[in-house]
Amino acid sequence: MITTEPEADPFDAHRRLLFATAYRMLGTVGDAEDIVQDTWLAWSKADRSEVRHPKAYLVRTVTNLSLNRLTSARATREEYVGPWLPEPLLTAPDVAREHERAxxxxxxxxxxxxxxxxxxxxVFVLREAFGYSHAEIAGFLHRPEPTVRQIAHRARKHVADRRTVHDTDAARREEVTARFLSACAGGDLNAVLELLAPDVTAWxxxxxxxSSAxxxxxxxxxxxxxxxxxTAKAVRDAAGTLPVPAPAVINGELGIRILAGDIPVGAITYDLDDGLMRNLRFHVNPDKLSGLRRRDDRDTDR
Incomplete structure (x- = not known):
């Protein structure tokens, strides 16, 4: 008797893609996970006989749920205390070796x-990160294709005007990260200054x-x-477990993850220009650090 294994549920097959899509659209790990969960609920209630293309159905659901979440989040972020940064996310080491994905x-x-x-x-995420056609995006958003083309063009130009080219040399970034950690641990201000671009900005x-700036x-x-x-304050205030910073691949680039025991308490990400650190970002809001925990079911792959 020949037996065959049941086909994988399309939702399970595309779960990583759905998270990757929602995370790029929202910039928050928790919200992206909520969107994936809401997509599963919609999928579980759907009449499967009416769904001809499960992947397209799931991505369309994530897209519209994310769009609604983004719209409501804008007002919330206006009341946020201090600078708002996207949530850091641990990524697989191989991502850092592939410039396009990183x-x-x-x-x-x-x-x-x-x-x-x-x-x-x-529109930008669907088009530029995942390669959907204008026609497919128009179908997801229920908008005319010419309108989607205009939005895509406007978004691409906006990003190009604000995107800067940074040093992506992995070996150099590894060296700078190691020197930075050593300088901070030793309280060596001069050594830290040697690594910072003169016009560096930190958030x-x-x-x-x-407590944060x-x-x-x-x-x-x-x-x-x-x-x-x-660094000195962290040592003075440590009650029991001293926070320990260590290199980690965060959002496709080598950065610094800070752990107290096995609990993430912060991260530092930065841009590298000509071997100097620029645009330092300190992520310390405890509500935004869940992406620094290692998870097998979370990925940023396409």
Whole structure:
């Protein structure tokens, strides 16, 4: 007797794609997971006999749920305490070796996407990150194809105007990260300053939940002294487990993950230009660190 295994449920087969899509659209791990869960609920209630293309149905559902979430999130973020940064996400080490994939999910790219309108962001992600045609996107959004083409053109130009080219040399980034960790641990201000671009900017996202700079810091001296001060304060305030920073691939690039035991308490991401650190981002809001936990069912692959 010949037996065959049951076919995999399309939702399970595309779960990673759905999370990757929602995360790029929203920039938040928790919201992306909620969207995936809501998509599963819609899928579980759907009349499967009416669904000719399950993948398209699932992506369309994620797209529209994300668009609704983005629209409502804009008002919430206007009341956010201090700078708002996208949530950091651990990614597979191989992502860092593939420039195109790393660029798509990099923290720098997510920050630029924050400047788009919700519909521009959704169209840009579907078109540029996942390669959907204008006609397919028009079907997802129930909008005329010429309108989608205009939105895509506008979003692409907006991103191109704000995107800057950064150093992607993996070996250099590894060296800079190691030197940075050593300098901060040793309280060596001069060594830190050697690694910072003169016009470096630093943002701290604490969301009012933990102590952090409420405004961006500008210039190597200000940023360097802030780094040394934060490191010293962490040591003084440590109650029991001392937070330990270590290199980690975050959003497709080598960054720094900070753990207290096995609990993520922060992350540092940055851009690298000519071997110097620029655009430092301190992620310390405890509500936005779930993406720093290792999970087998979460990915940023297409």
């Amino acid at each position: 660029e798509e999910v990099s923290m720098a790219m997510l920050v630029v996407l924050e400047s788009l309108t919700p519909v521009e962001r959704v 701290s996202d604490g969301g009012g939940k933990v 409420r405004r961006p810091l500008y210039g190597a001296d200000h940023v360097g002294r802030f780094l040394i001060g934060v």
